[in-house]
Amino acid sequence: MVLEHKPGDKLFIDYAGKPLSYIDRQTGEEVQVQVFVACLPYSDYCFALAVPSQKLEDFIHALGCCLRELGGVPQTLVPDNLKAAVIRANAYEPDLNKALEDFANHYGTSVTLARPRKPQDKSLVENQVKLIYNRVYAKLRKLTFFDLPSLNKAIAQKVREHNQTRMQQKDYCREEKFLADEKQALQPLPQTTFEIKYYREHKVAKNNHIYLGMDKHYYSVPYTYIGMKVKVIYTRSLVKIYHKSNLIATHLRNTKKAGYTTRKEHLCSHHQYYKERSPAYYLQRGYNHSEERYRYLEAVFKQDKYPEQLYKTCDGILNLSRKTNGESFTKACGIALDHGKYSYRFLKQILENRMTEYQEEPQVKSLPTHGNIRGASFYK
Structure with missing residues (x-):
């Protein structure tokens, strides 16, 4: 059946069956890579990129590179029923991978899967794979590459030459057809690049943190959600935590193992106070009360003791000041x-014994007796 395609309507996607390879400089071993192939059926414009595998992350990366190369987004993406795209294949309503669905929503497009075991739905990209074997693989077979970027640079050059080659029985090449009729029919690219979202469900621990197993890292949640189940959606750079579709926390992703990412406002008032303790904090409290209390707390911190001991001493002093008349304290x-x-303890004894109620009489100190006395005869 001869199919008629509209400009900017579809993008056919597939992987080449044969891998390419490069040599690892450090180990000297041959590293095989998969070749992602896509084409626009209206102009037959082709794109190819070598990626480490057919896994989801590499598939999404290649698809994003393809759309950036095209400079726009088609109405629908037509991939094969590969594992990176489909969770469960079905001829009528297949279950899409959540990451691919998020990718399509981000770029304002849709995904239309080819029928399982029926490659004729995207015969043009199947034909492109054959052309890639002849015009890319064959011309690179005698060259040696030592990293993936250099291999992809060579692939891009050969694909560009392929797109600029005149097609049989036509007086134009694929690139001319694409630039003249199809590129302007594509939807504009979004301003931000897509990042894969991962989904998890966790129960908030008693320390109001959730544990992200992939990073082995803890992220804080407002303390009011302790014991509740929350949904965690994280990307390469951000971690977002939801409770019943409400965003309750956002963190920059941190891969430090056994580390904690905690926001002050997520802690209860008692925990906030505990974490804020420092000499400056206590001295400011003393200054707000009186000069004597400031000087006394300053003298406390001049002692050569463990900071935790001094903080407890200051907590006791502040507690005494709250229970005591200001003048007496x-x-x-x-x-x-x-x-x-x-x-x-010494300050408490002074207050318990009411030593502040007694007024000390000024003592007149007499000079001590000594033999160094100069009489009147000395000044004659």
Whole structure:
């Protein structure tokens, strides 16, 4: 049956059956790669790219490179029933891979799968594969490549020559047909590139974090969702956490094993206070109260002790200040400073014994007796 194709309507997609290869510089071994092939049926314009495998990530990468090379998006993509595209094959309603469906939504297109075991649905791309064997594979067979980029550069050059070769029984080449009639019929490319989304479901732990097994990393969730099931959608760069379709947390992806990515606002007030503890925090609290309390806390931190011990001492001092009259507490800090005692317990004893209520009488100190006395005769 002779099929009539509209410009910018479809993009046929397939893999070449025969792999290409390059030599690894470090190990010297031959690395085989798969060749992704696509063509627009209206102009028969061709695209080819070598990728490490036919896995989902490589398939999506090749498809994105193809659309960028074309400079637009067709109305529908027509891939084979490969595993990267289809979860379950069916002649009428096949189940698409979620990543491919997200890719199509991102680019504003659709996916129309070829019938399983029926390659005649995309015979043009099957023919392109044969032409690739003759015009790309055959011309590269005697060349040696040492990395994938250099191999793809050579493939692109040979494919360009193929697209610029006059077709039989026609007075134009594929590239001329594509540029004249089809390129302007393609939909515009989106402004951002597509990233594959991965989907997981997790239960928020008691420390209000979820564990992403692929990265072996923990990401925080607002503490109000502790114990609830959440949906995690992550890409190469972002981790987004949803609860009943509501976005509740967004993090930059971190691959540090056993690490924690925590946002301050996700913690309860008690945990926020605990994480904010520092000498500057306590000194600011003291300064807001009085000069004596600031000086006393400053003296506490000048002690050569483990910071955690000093934080607990300061917590006790702040607790005392909340329970005590402000004037009495200020006097107590002054008494403790005069005696050079910088501890919660000493300050507490001063307040319990009501030492701040007694006014110390100023003591007049007499000069000590000594023999170094100059009498009136000395000044004669």
